[in-house]
Amino acid sequence: MIMADAQVPIRTLDVLAIVVYLGGMIGIALYFARRNTNTEEYFVGGRSFAGWVIGLSMLGTIISSSTFLALPAAAYALDWRQLSVNLVLPLVAVLAVVFFIPLFRHGRMTSAFEYLGLRYGSVPRLSAPHQLAHHHGDVEHGGVRHRRNQDCEMLSFV
Secondary structure (H helix, E strand, O other), X not given: OOOOOOOOOOOHHHHHHHHHHHHHHHHHHHHHHHHOOOHHHHHHHHHOOOHHHHHHHHHHHHOOHHHHOHHHHHHHHOOOOOHXXXXXXXXXXXXXXXXXXXXXXXXXXOOHHHHHHHHHOHHXXXXXXXXXXXXXXXXXXXXXXXXXXXXXXXXXXX
């Protein structure tokens, strides 16, 4: 039984833990703020990371809570079609390591949008983020993406 009116008073130890945590975060921010001298240093670490570190970062970006929660739920509720996305990930990772990472490193670029600007001009560079936001602008609820398609509503798991 859940009591909606129950209030638990905050204790001194709770406040102390929050203050110590926030103080630690501020300390870390100040320490690294002094080390970063420009945006290149901030965004890409001065381009001094080893390839395996970038690979681990890519892996951490690909794996999320949806990998462990939404995809098994989709397999249980629907079928195994979401598995195909994960089967392609090794191929995409190899493509990124062989083509995209060297392209960005040698070109001294920080994003795909910067590449679009250098290659095709300012119109694609400026419109691409809006198109990406529009594409990902579907409403998500607990790993389930709700989309309107003509008269019917479709569900697709992310």
